[in-house]
Amino acid sequence: MYLAKVYVILKPTVNDPQGSTIKGALHNLGFNEVSQVRAGKYIEISIDEDSMEKSRERIDHMCRDLLANPVIESYSFDLEEI
Numbered sequence: 001m002y003l004a005k006v007y008v009i010l011k012p013t014v015n016d017p018q019g020s021t022i023k024g025a026l027h028n029l030g031f032n033e034v035s036q037v038r039a040g041k042y043i044e045i046s047i048d049e050d051s052m053e054k055s056r057e058r059i060d061h062m063c064r065d066l067l068a069n070p071v072i073e074s075y076s077f078d079l080e081e082i
Helices: 017-028 052-067
Strands: 002-010 040-047 073-081
Touching: 002 052, 040 052, 052 073
Parallel strands: none
Antiparallel strands: 002 040, 002 073
């Protein structure tokens, strides 16, 4: 069994209104040193596969097909045996 920790974030060229809102709120709270915020998604997936390599392939396929929009988002993931 493996645990994938998937990170999905908007590509740098894509406008991030949620990140801008968070940045504004942080400034309102006195955190003026914050210069940029990019918001994204974090997803944990437990997968029951025979090998690390097969799990990596399946998680990558899930990211490409459903979890991330390749036009505007990029993704990465960490995989560990549990």
